[in-house]
Amino acid sequence: MTIMTQSTSSLLFLGKAEDPDCARALEYCQQHFLHVTYCLGKWGDPLPEDIRNWEGDYIISYLSRWVVPESLLNRAKIAAINFHPASPEYPGIGCNNFALYEDAKEYGSTCHHMAGKVDTGRIIKVRRFPVHPEDGVEEILQRTYENQMALFFEIAELMAAGKELPVSTEIWTRPPFSRKQFDELFRITPDMSADEVRRRVRAISYKQWQPYVEIHGYRFEYVGGK
Structure with missing residues (x-):
């Protein structure tokens, strides 16, 4: 049995408002990190000005509705990471939709370091699952969020223990999909x-x-x- 002690690291958690998975992830952070600042929002909500001035050790973005400015990313002393609800073949917006459109046989969730440009930072780890011919948006989203939650707990436990994050050999395979491309679908x-x-x-x-x-x-x- 592993007994986790509370990390003294400071952490900024950015997530989606009124989302049960975000609530679980935030609760875990609050239990395992001594200093946790958080901000939950919906599409269109501005990032609070006081958050822009945060300084600390880690930033975690989990289904966040904000593109985190590079100036804030640079304030994370150890790492600023994002949990992306797609595998590296599908960066950007509407990722599960494009996977279904392309009849992808596999999909997943990705944890990666954040960079100034969305979904371009170094990849930490990927969890994948098969996509079945009968799957639609609802089915693929359910399995995506299940895998993303499992990936979060795996990576957050390493962070809380002060261990180094994994380094994946996987890379993003294309530029992020845009809102214009998504709307065209x-x-x-x-x-x-x-x-x-x-x-x-x-x-x-x-x-x-x-x-x-x-x-x-x-x-x-x-x-x-x-």
Whole structure:
């Protein structure tokens, strides 16, 4: 049985508001680090000015809604790391959607050092899982978050124990996907092949987020069918 003592390191935790996984991750940090500053937010929330002036040992970004400015990253004396809900083949926004669109056979979660440009920092560790042909957005998201949570506990335990972080041989394989590329996935036009439509519908359809059909500049709800 391993008994963990509380680390005296200081830590800044940035996460998503009203998210159970973020709450679990933050609780772990508060139990295992003596000095924890945290900020939870939603899309569009500004990063508080007092957070920008934080100084300490570690920064952890877990499903954070902010692009962390490089000036703040530089204030972390030991490491500033992010838990990205995708494998290195899918940096940026809409990563699970692009994996489904490309009929990926494998997906995962990545822990990496943060750099000035999003999803470009050195990779610490990756957890992967298979993607099945019948999987949609809901299924892949569930397994992604399960693996990301497991990866967090593995890496955070090393940090709390003062141990060195792993160094992965994996690298990011392409530039981060942009908001423009993600928004384009929603659009279906009459000239698209049946396979192209299938891939877009699979990649995007989730709860209130659905593709649309565009004809001569007009948008119509996509109903589906064969």
